[in-house]
Amino acid sequence: MTSKSPRRAAGASALVLAAALAVTGCATGAQSSTGGTAAAKTGTLVIDQAFTAQSIDPATLFQVTDSIAASGLYETLFTYIDNVAEPQPLLAKSLTANETSTEFTITLRDDATFANGSPVTAADVAFSFNRLKNLAASPAYRMEGITVTEVDPTTVKLTTENPMPYIEHTLTAPPLAVVDDETVRAAGGTDAADAAETDTAGNLFTEPGNGAGSGPYTLDSYDTNSQIVLVKNEKYWGEAAAYDRIVLRNVNNAQQQKANLEGGDSQIALDIPGRTAEGMASDTLKVQSSSSPEVLYLALSQKEGAATADPDVVKAIKAGIDYEGLRTIVGAGAVEATGIIPSMMSGALPSGKGPKSDPAAAKKILADAGKTGTEVTLDYANDYTRLAGIDYNVLAQGIQTQLNAIGLKVTLNPTPTSTSLQRYVDGDTEMALWSWPPDTADPSDVLVFAPGDLIGTRVHWPAEAAPEVAALAETARVATGEARGEAFTAWNAAMNEEAPFAYLLEPSFFLVASSSVEHVSHDPLASINLSQIR
Incomplete structure (x- = not known):
């Protein structure tokens, strides 16, 4: 996340x-x-979203x-x-x-x-x-x-x-x-x-x-499983809140989000996939789309004993993925990732410079290394639909089929988000399907994937395992002026070659809202700011 x-x-x-x-x-x-x-305004604004909630501190x-x-x-x-x-x-x-x-x-x-x-x-x-x-x-x-x-x-x-x-x-x-x-x-x-x-x-x-x-709002109630309720801060120092009450409601099913909107039970839905959302525009509903600030990726553990710690297995996985096939599964607006830096940020690689699919080469890599038949476990959150409404179950099955075709034996390990995420955070996964929702619209946000940094550590990839990549990350971190974009581009390209991550897709995010909501839009992080809704 x-x-x-x-x-x-x-x-x-x-x-x-x-x-x-x-x-x-x-x-x-x-x-x-x-x-x-x-x-x-007065009244209640209801927003449906597939929850990933843990702490509001x-x-x-x-x-x-x-x-x-x-x-x-x-x-x-x-x-x-x-x-x-x-x-x-x-x-x-x-x-x-x-x-x-x-x-x-x-x-x-x-x-x-x-x-x-x-x-x-x-x-x-x-x-x-x-x-x-x-x-x-x-x-x-x-x-x-x-x-x-x-x-x-x-x-x-x-x-x-x-x-x-x-x-x-x-x-x-x-x-x-x-x-x-x-x-x-x-x-x-x-x-x-x-x-x-x-x-x-x-x-x-x-x-x-x-x-x-x-x-402009204060907390009324907080439940990580059902809903979070905010009420108007009557003492707010700026422009008054637009609503008396905002209910952020946990609705994991995209079809239920659609039904709630069309039935007037909610006013905003955040996780309706593109194929569905594009057909919902009407006099009473408006649809917005935003290109992604985050990249969907496979994390390949380098922990001793993990099948994915073998460099030949990593190379085979990267070449064995049918990126266009996955894009078709995800649907409307999705594009193939060119690297860990999203295309909307400085340092992103141009289209066509990302990972290349070559199943025949992947199969040969495994055969030459004597790794055909290697067993790999893919962890993913089976109830996670926050990322543009993508069904991780369907996507994981597609990845399994593609990698089995090159000679790996992929076992799926679907678990609830809380379990799957904790396993990933603890460094206990072998191959895991995740994305990184950035906190800011600056490429420095994704330096956490560098060796020895936050996400690099989760896959047991220390700085000493890739000193040149680590050095490029530090160069990008401190670069200023025109050199900054060039430094991030160089680091991004090196990550494509060396990092134990397979960068898959950049989905598009869709927001569907009632026409009664006068002003709402995605922010640069494809999220929404409750204080700005009118």
Whole structure:
């Protein structure tokens, strides 16, 4: 996801955004984030989505559903407006950077308040960022190499070990949302170095009306299996929330999402596949599509003893996949992946430069290596439909058929998302089918796939196993200016050759909404921002 996504052509140039010496905040603040000044509505907005929910505490938030819910509850220093992949100030008023993009001074708005009425201050920012870092949960990597200092009540300074010309993108990530430090501390929260052992504030974030966020909504209820309910924050500092209540509802079946929309039981559906969605446009329903911010891939474990740790097996799998066949299975809008960097981001390889299907060569690789008949287990989540409504059961069966045809013996291991994901996170899978929903619209987000990084570690691929690829990742991480795009392209190409991942597809995401919803669109991550719906 393993956990978090137009992927619009207009956004591509924005993705190589260099840190400007000064970024000025919008004078109208939160009102500008709606794309208009429509009057607030009343009533309930119901959104159907196939849940991947686990924690709504920003410091431990790592799943797509939680990110959607958090977009109405919490606010970040910067945000994306609609589908434009250029960060805009939200809680920040301005940002200044030094010439090397290693020191950033951020001035905060002076009118933003939390739901409990307390002002948003630099102390809250410092606490939130340090708590994220020191809790050491999955999203803590966002603070790697970053130090935050409170300069005065409305100013914070960020210092980075390496140049981060893309810092505004990083500051849009949901785990970097700002929470009220006094409220969280009172519930047992801490930003101290030992927070991973001593912080006890986790339950606060599932309590109704906890007041820890500054968004236009507050939490009414949170259930990872059924629904998450938000209610209007009557004390919101910006433009009033559009709805009295938002219900984010867990509906795993795409046909049920379709029936709910057509029957008026819901107003937005997020997981209806393209083939179905394209035929739903009418006077009462509108359909939007966005190219993908994420790549569907096979993760091939390099753990000692795993069949996929054999380089010949890895080569055979990459060549044995019929990428066009999989694209046909997925359907409308899907394109073959050219690498781990999605085509909407800087550093993406052009069409035709991705992995090549050659089943005959794959069969020969296995035969020459004496590996014909090798048994491989493919893990996948059998209830996971969040990725553009794709049925992983059908896709996994297609992969099994293709790889069996070249001489492998693939056994499917379908399990619920919670089980399948945990096995992958723990490094216990041999071959696993997943995608990476990015938190930001910048290619630095997918450096987690580099050897020795977050996802590389999950497949037991240390930096010393591919030092040249690791070096290219570090070059891309610190590159600035025009050299940055070139550095990411070089790393992406090297990952195609060396990495134990098979990059399959970039699906298209479809959003179907009632015409009564005046303003809703995918953001650059093919998700939605609840605070911007009108």
